[in-house]
Amino acid sequence: MSGAHTRARDNELGDFLRAQRARITPEAAGLRSVGSRRVTGLRREEVAVLAGVSSDYYARLEQGRERAPSPQLMEAVARALQLGADARDHAFRLARLAPTTRATEEQLSxxxxxxxxxxxxxxxxxxxxxxxxxxxxxxxxxxxxxxxxxxxxxxxxxxxxxxxxxxxxxxxxxxxxxxxxxxxxxxxxxxxxxxxxxxxxxxxxxxxxxxxxxxxxxxxxxxxxxxxxxxxxxxxxxxxxxxxxxxxxxxxxxxxxxxxxxxxxxxxxxxxxxxxxxxxxxxxxxxxxxxxxxxxxxx
Missing domain, CATH: 3.30.450.180 (Beta-Lactamase)
Structure with a gap:
């Protein structure tokens, strides 16, 4: 497996959040797009505004430098990124906020x-x-x-x-x-x-x-x-x-x-x-x- 993919495994939450914000246009998020844009989708600071957090905090979350976001923070980010139920639950699990789940022994009752x-x-x-x-x-x-x-x-x-x-x-x-x-x-x-x-x-x-x-x-x-x-x-x-x-x-x-x-x-x-x-x-x-x-x- 490539080194890039190995690194991605170290920051799966950040990779997931980046992929989600790339899917949302400013117009879809209720923002006005001004001037030329070098990024696809929303900028980090735009997600931060929508989530009600500082741009620096959201940047650290995406970069994997913030490893302990609160449930309230993740809920705000999920709303800002317009995550569906499955995607929201997945983000919470990547942030280690969801209840742990393990399959039982694979013996059918x-x-x-x-x-x-x-x-x-x-x-x-x-x-x-x-x-x-x-x-x-x-x-x-x-x-x-x-x-x-x-x-x-x-x-x-x-x-x-x-x-x-x-x-x-x-x-x-x-x-x-x-x-x-x-x-x-x-x-x-x-x-x-x-x-x-x-x-x-x-x-x-x-x-x-x-x-x-x-x-x-x-x-x-x-x-x-x-x-x-x-x-x-x-x-x-x-x-x-x-x-x-x-x-x-x-x-x-x-x-x-x-x-x-x-x-x-x-x-x-x-x-x-x-x-x-x-x-x-x-x-x-x-x-x-x-x-x-x-x-x-x-x-």
Whole structure:
């Protein structure tokens, strides 16, 4: 990894604040732009005015010379930079002001396994903070199998040449994934896999490095994906992601199709294929799924 990136790791809060102020024009911040400007976005002193702090203090905060900002100060800076909820929380974590969060041991409770198994017409799987799949129902295993046998979603996305074929709108998926992993990287104390994953991808994938350096941050919520699966063809799926409260840091993702659509039929077929073939993956498969059970009973 480059020396510049190593230095950036020492002042992630400053790098993040600089990236955020570069996105805001004076007009968007309610300021009047006078004369020529040598910087993109807001100047440091303009952020200081909007936040109600001295220019010298804000400069020290960005430069990493002020390491202990108060919650009130960070709240004012977040408002000045018009940070959304995820970006605000990320800034607070970088300033070591948010509650610490660590994922528990990656062993699914019986209740969570039952929940995974209850999705009879949808792919459901659980990932850890490094976006590694640690459990999946049979439909999800069939959906994921061609893409990442070992469950390492981001490594497949950025290092496997087949990824842009599998993810038809690869660029959108890539940006959303990096925004999500940056959110995970801000947790304190960090998950041991996340930092190593970021270093590995930063070195090996110019595309990852470019998106990472943009300092975009957002949690995974609801997205639409077009998947081109080698076994069942094209699928149009809605992905929804939820935090697993009983195991902080883990996330449950559910991929579903419109009722009665060809994509829903394709998901059911993937579950049937997985139930009969059961590939060897780097994550446990929860099953049999109710959908597959009913299919078998009817034959």
């Amino acid at each position: 019986p209740h969570l396994r039952q929940l995974l198994n209850s999705f009879s017409k949808a792919a459901a799987y659980v990932v850890n903070p490094a976006f590694r799949v640690i459990a999946a129902n049979e439909i999800a295993a069939g959906l994921i199998a061609p893409a990442h046998h070992d469950g390492k979603v981001l490594e497949y996305l950025f290092l496997d040449p087949t990824a842009p074929t599998y993810f038809v709108h690869w660029d959108d998926v890539a940006h959303a994934s990096v925004r999500g992993i940056r959110l995970s990287a801000g947790f304190s104390p960090p998950h041991p896999e996340v930092a190593a994953l970021v270093r590995r991808l930063y070195v090996r994938s110019p595309a990852f490095a470019a998106i990472w350096d943009a300092h975009e941050v957002a949690g995974l919520t609801t997205v639409h994906m077009h998947i081109r699966h080698p076994a069942v063809g094209d699928l149009e799926l809605s992905y929804q992601t939820f935090d697993v409260r009983e195991s902080p840091g883990l996330q449950l993702t559910v991929a579903s199709a419109a009722p009665g659509s060809p994509s829903e039929d394709a998901l059911a077929l993937l579950g049937t294929i997985e139930a009969t073939e059961r590939g060897g993956y780097g994550f446990p498969t929860v099953g049999p799924s109710p959908q597959v059970t009913r299919t078998q009973e009817s034959t």
